[in-house]
Amino acid sequence: MKEITIETAAFGSDSLKLKIGRKNLGCFVLGNGLAVISTDSIPKALGYDGKSANWLFEFLMGVNRLTPIEPALLESLGRPIRFQIGNSDAIRFGISADVFMEACEAILRAKDDGFLYVSELRFAKAASEILNHLDGKNLADEIAIASGYNLFKQNHKQALARKMSLATMSNYPVWVMAFTDDFYQMLLQFKSWEWTDLNNSAEQVGEYLNDIIFSRIDSALLENLETTRPKKKYRKNGIPEHYVQHQGLEEYVLALSALIKASAMNHAIFEQLINKSFPRKRELVVEKLQAKAKIPAATNPAFDETLAKAFRKKT
Structure with missing residues (x-):
């Protein structure tokens, strides 16, 4: 049976x-x-x-x-x-x-x-x-x-961005808020992480994003990310509220996603593919933080208890 x-x-x-x-x-x-x-x-x-x-x-x-x-x-x-x-x-x-x-x-x-x-x-x-x-x-x-699932994911992206910005003393990490849910879902599956790891293990996640993204993109693009911030686009025509992606960064992330798929989720193969396609251009360090970034409360009080229960369950 x-x-x-x-x-x-x-x-x-x-x-x-x-x-x-x-x-x-x-x-x-x-x-x-x-x-x-x-x-x-x-x-x-x-x-x-x-x-x-x-x-x-x-x-x-x-x-x-x-x-x-x-x-x-x-x-x-x-x-x-x-x-x-x-x-x-x-x-x-x-x-x-x-x-x-x-x-x-x-x-x-x-x-x-x-x-x-x-x-x-x-x-x-x-x-x-x-x-x-x-x-x-x-x-x-x-x-x-x-x-409340969208709010949960958005809050953890924001927590990751804050912790990366503090640890690197840079502005470019704010752009991790604009990465799509689909990209994060693929990354979490690839690394056997959970959404809560964006906050609880922000140093580890930040180091990996620096390794596969920010240390490999063109210098001009990184400089542009350092001096700009993603704009929030509010709900319209059925599209959920989200941060608008940077075109250059979006193109790189799409190419990166294609490499992950081509590797069939094999880390060794992916490492070979990314090193050949996008050689590392610089070394970026995420310093260890003593204090954890606090997850912001839900903007709608009706969500608070649901999000709290889910967060306790996930952690």
């Missing part, structure tokens, strides 16, 4: 809802980084006033008898992800952001093809409202924002 996996919600709580228009959905980011929608919040959001938490699966199974629904979608809905919140022993159920979007699209197709009863048209209307509101937005990104 296959062992049932129970994940842990690293971010999110029952009080932190994802608001999509007039709809409220329970949302969480699990310890493995997967963004999920809690199944018990879905029926009401899609206009169903019954009490079955597994209603979406049951509804689409009924539709499947009239018109084919993608088997993989039905399987995902029929076997929701099990997870727990905090220290609670209660088992919760959720589906990934992608599965939820696919389910909404399946409802709309069934409606457009004439396979919904009149009493079921309200489900299609609700699904349409959700999809229209999310037009141009990534649902997983929206969950990361609503659950």
